[in-house]
Structure formats: structure tokens, C-alpha cells
Amino acid sequence: MSTQVLEASPTPPQERPAKRRRPRNRLGPPWLFVAPALLCYGAIVLYPSASGVLYAFTDWSGLGGWSFVGLRNFDSLLHDDRALGSLRNTLLLTVAIVVVQNGVGLLLALGVHARIKSRMLLRAIFFAPVVVSPVMVAFLWKYVYNPAPNAGLNGVLGAVGLGSLRQDWLGDPSIALWSVAAMVVWQYAGYSMVIFLAGLEGISKDVREAATIDGAGPVKRFRYVTWPLLAPATTINVMLSTIGGLKLFDQVFAATAGGPGYATETLSTVLYKEAFVFGRYGYSTAVALVLALFVAAVSLVQIRYLRAREDQA
Amino acid sequence: MTAMNSRSNIDSRLNRAQFLRIMGGLAAGVAVPGLLSACGGGSGDSNSLSLVGVADEKGPLDVLTKAYTDSGSGITFKTSYAPTDQVQTSLRAQLGGGNAPDVHALYPGSGSAMSTTDIAKAGLLADLSGQAWTSAIPENLKASFQHDGKVYLFSSGLTVIGTIYNKSVFAAAGVQIPKTWGELISVCEKLKAAGKVPLALGAQTQWVTQLITYALVASHVYRDTPDFDDQMLAGKATFAGSGWKESMALYMDLRDRGFFNDNPNGTTLEQSTAMVGTGQAAMAVQVAPLLPAFRDAATNKDDIDMFPFPSADTxxxxxxxxxxxxxVGVHAKSKNKDAALKFIEFLGKQENINTWCEVVAAIPLKRDASSKVDPALQSFLPLIDSGRVAPVGSRWPNAEVQPxxxxxxxxxxxxxxTIDDGLKKMDEVYRKSS
Structure with missing residues (x-):
């Protein structure tokens, strides 16, 4: 019977098989699932954030009343050496973190993807720092960065005959920023590793075997097969580490509080201090707004570029 | 097949409905108590006072709130304590949001997020002027307690900056307590020659950086210009054109002579405390409330003592x-203001001032026969009693000068x-509006 029906009314070639459609007059289940979370997110994050934008145009001190000051806060920001210095530091930190964290993460992922016996244990060890609170990590690294010649990292360098490399890791303004970056990379390289690992697991063994049969060595296999197919994982890692770098606060504040001088001040530490230390909530909101727009702009540009790369791959 | 699909759809709808009900219930369960607690602040119960203090106040206030409850006052307390920066952040948000605790931590003078003048200016502090203990406030410290002639801060006593030192290191190097700047230099040279760090400096902990300047500025600015703060506020004086310059030059002279530990900018307060405690370093310029921390770090607690920093030539x-x-201060809009004010009056009784000061190694606002001043602070009493003190840094016009x-x-x-660059920067920030 069904054969007869099919013969009697053949499906026109231009028509696609009928899709299961949900009734339009009902809120579809996916939205119903999302609604409670969206409601909470809107009430707790979106609404306060949007209403907070207003304060960027005021002289609010956090106490009592306020008045509109137009664009004065933004004008001050453009002439604020400390804020501009912190922007430079933030960018340098972000670049360092994105490059090194993802580089190390990729190497770790390739290492623990190999068929070695202890790979599960190593994965757990490399990921372990990610679950530690960033503030705790900063406090621990303050011990590692103890400037005394026989303590922490300096002690280790001395013990292995590299005493000449001893540094005042957090106290020397010329290297403090990089010391903070190293701390962040140590903590989050495992995070990048997990994402790259997921990407590696998704690459078909057949593709690599085909490349091997075609005579590609390990380097060529990585360059022409693995690396292009890791593009989606790279996009996610670069995006997340960029956003994380641009809004970096906990580790910097706990390790150096922006010092020595302003050597490790980031946009986030500046906006924190402006609000909660100096009581200039209006100006601080202006800094926060600029930071948010900056992060959004950088992320958009990045995602466009990286998505294009994925399409090529 | 069709029947199975229908059955499956019904099942999934039912499951979804159940799921959403469960999730809705969970969300409400999580959100409602959160919202209710977020609206908390002043206790609202006339027999209970909410009190938020900084960690330094926990010791004395634990003792005194218990004593007040036990005294038959009928008042109980809901207290919470946290490090200074956390308390400053949360208290200011609570004050701005209209749900501040009845009694809260308060810093003397002006120039910090929770300083007396700044909070009083916003009309958020209750007037304590009529209370008996206020008559004991020394003349040269009145500005720290007041705004527009009214007292808003209760503080049990005074703290000092001085030189905390390790007596066994001094004894081993054969040096005596220096009384003048020249003697200090000589003592430091002898200590350095003996292989000890003369002055431990943990400048990575940012607030520690200011202590030597303040100790020097007291003698090099305020001794000859006691109204320096008034002159600064009136725009008639500058950091760059005052004894601040000489003070910073002397500070950096100590650096150039190699009297500090290596890499002070990378050394934390805790590391510098341990250096003095273990005898690796001889001295540290510090505030008196840190005496217990130095004693705890010392091999022998009795090795730790303190003397005024010899900041002048004679x-x-x-x-x-x-x-x-x-x-502490009382929130002006507290529903329990009267009860809170009575508690402050209780704190102002001499025996309670003594108790507070004993716990935190401070010098009572007024002393009587029962006052026990920490032996390490005895050498400061002649200076305090003769008015040779300066509360440097307690009247900054905005909170950015100190950082x-x-x-x-x-x-x-x-x-x-350079020192000139630094002082110019400080002058610029001083002139910013609050």
C-alpha cells in the first residue's frame, strides 16, 4: 500500500523531506529549558550591567547623590597615564598569555595524546592547577618568586648551577609583568591542553594513516593534517585565553596589587581601585565600559579571522 | 509505529513538564533566600546589633561585645570581620545601598574609602560628640575623629610607627639603641659589617612602603610646621617644596648605603617579619600593632622590642x-541607633579602652593607673605626652594620595x-578633587 502511494505521488526532486515542525503557537522546548537560566541571567547580569552604564556618565562616589558629567570620565581616561599604562600592560599580558599558554597547551596535548602508559595520570596532573583558586595560585607563587637567593625559584636556579639567572621576580619592574604571565600560563596551560586534546581525539585515525602511507613524517603530518584540523579547538582556545587575559584581575591583584609602581597594573586592577579604593565609581564605570567594549571588539575580530581559517581547513 | 511515537511524545512532554517544575522550584529555592539575605543590613531587631569590623578589631571586639551582653544590657551582636580591603569594599556598597550594619569599622581622618570625614560628609554617621570619652581626644588628633566640629569616630587609642628590633642581634653585634640619625647610620654600618641586614623592608606589601617616609616626615615636616596639613589643604604648601623632599632623600640614602635587604620590592611583609624574628635582620620600621606578629616569628618572643625611629639629628x-x-562608627540611619550609641559609650569607659588597647598593642586614648601599655611601647610615652607626635597622612583630601x-x-x-618626579606626581594627585 505504501508503495502504491509513493508511486502515485512521487516526491518532486526540488522538495526536501518534510521536517518535523514544532507548533508555532507554543514556546518550543529548547526555549523552555533556557528560560529559567535566561531569566536569572537577565535579572542578575544583564539588567545591572545595562543600568550600570548610566554611572559612566556621572560623578557618583558610591555614597549619596550624583550628577551627570557628560563625557568627562571618558576624557579623563584618555589623559590618564596610569590607565593608558595599564592598557599597555593588559595588551602585553594578553599577547604573552595567548601565545605561550596555547603553545604549551598544544605541546602538552600532543604529549598526552600519544600512546604512553601514564597518559591519563599526566592529563590529570597537567589539568590540576586549573581547579585551584587563582588567588591561592598567586599566593603560592609569591613563595616561588621569593627574591632571596636560596628560596623558591632562585634557590632551584642556584642549586642547578644557574645562579646568574636569579631575579627579583615580582619586585623588578622590568620583569614583574612577565612573572605574572608565567604564573597565569602555569595555571591555565592545562585548560588549553584539554581543549586541544578534545580536538585531537576528534581527528580520524584514517586521515593520519593515509598521510603516513603517502609518506608524510611526524612534522609534515602535524603541519598539513593535525594542525589544520585543530582549527576549531584553536579558535576556542585563542578566544578564551584572549578574554581571560584582557580581564585578568585575581592573580595580578593577589601577587603584586599592580606594583611595583604601576608595572603590573591592568585595566581590571585600575577599575577596581578607582571604585573601591578611591571611591570614584563614575570614572571606574567608564573604565569598565571601555574594557567591555574593547574585549567585545577584539573577540569579534578574532572570531571572524579564526572562523575564516576554520573554513579554509 | 505511530502509536509508539505518540506515546513517546506524551512521555517526553510529561518529563519536560516535570523537569521544568523541578528546575523552577530549584531556581526559586536558590534565588529567594539569596534575595532576602541580600536585603539584609542593620539587624532591625532592637535587642540585636549588627557589627562589621576589620580583622584587626576582632580580638578586642570579641571580648567587649561579650562583656556588653554579659553586663545585662539585653543586647546581643551579629558580628563579622574580614581583611581591610574586603570590609572597605562591602561596607561602602552597603552604605551606598542603604543597608549598612548598625556599627561598623571606621578609619580616622580622611583619604580612604572608609575614613571618618568621607562617610560623615555623606551624612551616614551618627554624632558621638556628647559622649564622655570624647574629652580625652588629644588636641592634635581631633581632626582625625571629627568632621565640622562633631565627633564621629570611636577609637580606643593611638598607634605609633617605630623601629621593631631583635635584641639578641643587637647584643651579638655589640650595638645600642640609636637615639639620633647619626647613631642610626653608625649602628646600621656595624650590623652590616656583622653580616646582618640592618633594616628589613617588605616593600612588596604596598602599605609597608610608606612607613619610613611617615617616620621621617614627622620630624622633618610636622615638628617645624605643625599646621602643614592645613597649609596643604589651602594650597599654600606642596610635597615637593617641603621637608617631604629631605625625608625621601634620607629614605633613599638608607637604600644607597645598602642597609635594606636585597630586592625590597620583591620582599613581602611576612618575609621581612620572619627576617627580624629569626635574626637574619636586626630592625624593621613598622606599626606597633604588628609587634605580636614579630614576636610570633621570633625564636624567643622576649627578643622583640621597639623604640622610636631616630629620625632627627638630635x-x-x-x-x-x-x-x-x-x-568604629554608628550608622546614622540605623534603626537601632540609640542602642548602638549606648554600646559606643560602653566602649569609651576607661577599663574597656584599656582592654581594647592591651589586645592590639596600642596606647590608650587616656591612661589611668590600671592602663597596661605594652612594655615595647613605653619609650613612646614621653613623646606622646609632650605632643611630639604627628598623624602624617590622616588628612589627605582624596583616597588616591596614599596609594x-x-x-x-x-x-x-x-x-x-627621581624624588622630584615622585613628589610632583603626589602633588598632582593631591590637587585632584575627591
Whole structure:
């Protein structure tokens, strides 16, 4: 019977098989699932954030009343050496973190993807720092960065005959920023590793075997097969580490509080201090707004570029 | 097949409905108590006072709130304590949001997020002027307790900056307590020759950077110009054109002579405390409330003692930095204001002032026969009683001057800027509106 029906009314070639459609007059289940979370997110994050934008145009001190000051806060920001210095530091930190964290993460992922016996244990060890609170990590690294010649990292360098490399890791303004970056990379390289690992697991063994049969060595296999197919994982890692770098606060504040001088001040530490230390909530909101727009702009540009790369791959 | 699909759809709808009900219930369960607790603040119960203090106040206030409850006052307390920066952040948000605790931590003078003048200006502090203990406030510290002639801060006593030192290191090097700047230099040279760090400096902990400047400025600015703060506020004086310059030059002279530990900018307060405690270093310029921490770090607690920093050429010209300790204020809009004010009156009784000061190694606002001043602070009493004190830094016009001073000192220690550059920067920040 069904054969007869099919013969009697053949499906026109231009028509696609009928899709299961949900009734339009009902809120579809996916939205119903999302609604409670969206409601909470809107009430707790979106609404306060949007209403907070207003304060960027005021002289609010956090106490009592306020008045509109137009664009004065933004004008001050453009002439604020400390804020501009912190922007430079933030960018340098972000670049360092994105490059090194993802580089190390990729190497770790390739290492623990190999068929070695202890790979599960190593994965757990490399990921372990990610679950530690960033503030705790900063406090621990303050011990590692103890400037005394026989303590922490300096002690280790001395013990292995590299005493000449001893540094005042957090106290020397010329290297403090990089010391903070190293701390962040140590903590989050495992995070990048997990994402790259997921990407590696998704690459078909057949593709690599085909490349091997075609005579590609390990380097060529990585360059022409693995690396292009890791593009989606790279996009996610670069995006997340960029956003994380641009809004970096906990580790910097706990390790150096922006010092020595302003050597490790980031946009986030500046906006924190402006609000909660100096009581200039209006100006601080202006800094926060600029930071948010900056992060959004950088992320958009990045995602466009990286998505294009994925399409090529 | 069709029947199975229908059955499956019904099942999934039912499951979804159940799921959503469960999730809705969970969300409400999580959100409602959160919202209710977020609206909390003043206790609202006339027999209970909410009190938020900084960690330094926990010791004395634990004792005194219990004593007040046990005294038959009928008042109980809901207390919470946290480190200074956390308390400053949360208290200011609570004050701005209209749900501040009945009694809260308050810093003397002006120039910080929770300083007396700044909060009083916003009309958020209750007037304590009529209370008996206020008559004991020393004349030269009144500005720290007041705004527009009214007292808003309760502080039990004074704290000082001085030189905490390890007596066994002094004895081993054969040196005596220096009384003048020249003697200090000589003592430091002998200690250095004996292989000890003369002065431990943990400048990575930013607030520590200011202590040597304040100790020097007390003698080099306020001794001859006691109204320096008034002159600064009136725009008639500058940091760059005052004894601040000489003070910073002397500070950096100590650096150039190699009297500090290596890499002070990378050394934390805790590391510098341990250096003195273990005898690796001989001295540290510090605030008196840190005496217990130095004693805890010492092999023998009795090795730790303190003397006024010899900041002048003759002993008679030495002034010391001294200021009111962090204290408490009463929220002006508290529903329990009367009960809170009575509690402050209780704190102001001599025996309670004594108790508070004993716990935090402070010098009571007024002393009587029962006052027990920490033996390490005895050498400061003649200076305090003769008015040779200066509360440097307690009347900054905005909260940015002090942190700017921190960064200037760190940059000077790193030889990144000159003293003139640093003071110019401080003058610029001083002139910013609050």
C-alpha cells in the first residue's frame, strides 16, 4: 500500500523531506529549558550591567547623590597615564598569555595524546592547577618568586648551577609583568591542553594513516593534517585565553596589587581601585565600559579571522 | 509505529513538564533566600546589633561585645570581620545601598574609602560628640575623629610607627639603641659589617612602603610646621617644596648605603617579619600593632622590642608618627541607633579602652593607673605626652594620595624615577578633587 502511494505521488526532486515542525503557537522546548537560566541571567547580569552604564556618565562616589558629567570620565581616561599604562600592560599580558599558554597547551596535548602508559595520570596532573583558586595560585607563587637567593625559584636556579639567572621576580619592574604571565600560563596551560586534546581525539585515525602511507613524517603530518584540523579547538582556545587575559584581575591583584609602581597594573586592577579604593565609581564605570567594549571588539575580530581559517581547513 | 511515537511524545512532554517544575522550584529555592539575605543590613531587631569590623578589631571586639551582653544590657551582636580591603569594599556598597550594619569599622581622618570625614560628609554617621570619652581626644588628633566640629569616630587609642628590633642581634653585634640619625647610620654600618641586614623592608606589601617616609616626615615636616596639613589643604604648601623632599632623600640614602635587604620590592611583609624574628635582620620600621606578629616569628618572643625611629639629628628633635587606631562608627540611619550609641559609650569607659588597647598593642586614648601599655611601647610615652607626635597622612583630601605614595616609593626603590618626579606626581594627585 505504501508503495502504491509513493508511486502515485512521487516526491518532486526540488522538495526536501518534510521536517518535523514544532507548533508555532507554543514556546518550543529548547526555549523552555533556557528560560529559567535566561531569566536569572537577565535579572542578575544583564539588567545591572545595562543600568550600570548610566554611572559612566556621572560623578557618583558610591555614597549619596550624583550628577551627570557628560563625557568627562571618558576624557579623563584618555589623559590618564596610569590607565593608558595599564592598557599597555593588559595588551602585553594578553599577547604573552595567548601565545605561550596555547603553545604549551598544544605541546602538552600532543604529549598526552600519544600512546604512553601514564597518559591519563599526566592529563590529570597537567589539568590540576586549573581547579585551584587563582588567588591561592598567586599566593603560592609569591613563595616561588621569593627574591632571596636560596628560596623558591632562585634557590632551584642556584642549586642547578644557574645562579646568574636569579631575579627579583615580582619586585623588578622590568620583569614583574612577565612573572605574572608565567604564573597565569602555569595555571591555565592545562585548560588549553584539554581543549586541544578534545580536538585531537576528534581527528580520524584514517586521515593520519593515509598521510603516513603517502609518506608524510611526524612534522609534515602535524603541519598539513593535525594542525589544520585543530582549527576549531584553536579558535576556542585563542578566544578564551584572549578574554581571560584582557580581564585578568585575581592573580595580578593577589601577587603584586599592580606594583611595583604601576608595572603590573591592568585595566581590571585600575577599575577596581578607582571604585573601591578611591571611591570614584563614575570614572571606574567608564573604565569598565571601555574594557567591555574593547574585549567585545577584539573577540569579534578574532572570531571572524579564526572562523575564516576554520573554513579554509 | 505511530502509536509508539505518540506515546513517546506524551512521555517526553510529561518529563519536560516535570523537569521544568523541578528546575523552577530549584531556581526559586536558590534565588529567594539569596534575595532576602541580600536585603539584609542593620539587624532591625532592637535587642540585636549588627557589627562589621576589620580583622584587626576582632580580638578586642570579641571580648567587649561579650562583656556588653554579659553586663545585662539585653543586647546581643551579629558580628563579622574580614581583611581591610574586603570590609572597605562591602561596607561602602552597603552604605551606598542603604543597608549598612548598625556599627561598623571606621578609619580616622580622611583619604580612604572608609575614613571618618568621607562617610560623615555623606551624612551616614551618627554624632558621638556628647559622649564622655570624647574629652580625652588629644588636641592634635581631633581632626582625625571629627568632621565640622562633631565627633564621629570611636577609637580606643593611638598607634605609633617605630623601629621593631631583635635584641639578641643587637647584643651579638655589640650595638645600642640609636637615639639620633647619626647613631642610626653608625649602628646600621656595624650590623652590616656583622653580616646582618640592618633594616628589613617588605616593600612588596604596598602599605609597608610608606612607613619610613611617615617616620621621617614627622620630624622633618610636622615638628617645624605643625599646621602643614592645613597649609596643604589651602594650597599654600606642596610635597615637593617641603621637608617631604629631605625625608625621601634620607629614605633613599638608607637604600644607597645598602642597609635594606636585597630586592625590597620583591620582599613581602611576612618575609621581612620572619627576617627580624629569626635574626637574619636586626630592625624593621613598622606599626606597633604588628609587634605580636614579630614576636610570633621570633625564636624567643622576649627578643622583640621597639623604640622610636631616630629620625632627627638630635634626640630632642625626634618626633614620632602617631595616629588614632582604626575604630568604629554608628550608622546614622540605623534603626537601632540609640542602642548602638549606648554600646559606643560602653566602649569609651576607661577599663574597656584599656582592654581594647592591651589586645592590639596600642596606647590608650587616656591612661589611668590600671592602663597596661605594652612594655615595647613605653619609650613612646614621653613623646606622646609632650605632643611630639604627628598623624602624617590622616588628612589627605582624596583616597588616591596614599596609594600614589606607595607606587612612588616602589619606583624610587627600583631607581625608576627621581624624588622630584615622585613628589610632583603626589602633588598632582593631591590637587585632584575627591
Amino acid at each position: 634626640a630632642e628633635r625626634v618626633y614620632t608618627w602617631s595616629a588614632a587606631n582604626v575604630g 600614589t605614595h606607595f607606587t612612588v616609593i616602589q619606583d624610587l626603590l627600583a631607581k625608576k624615577i
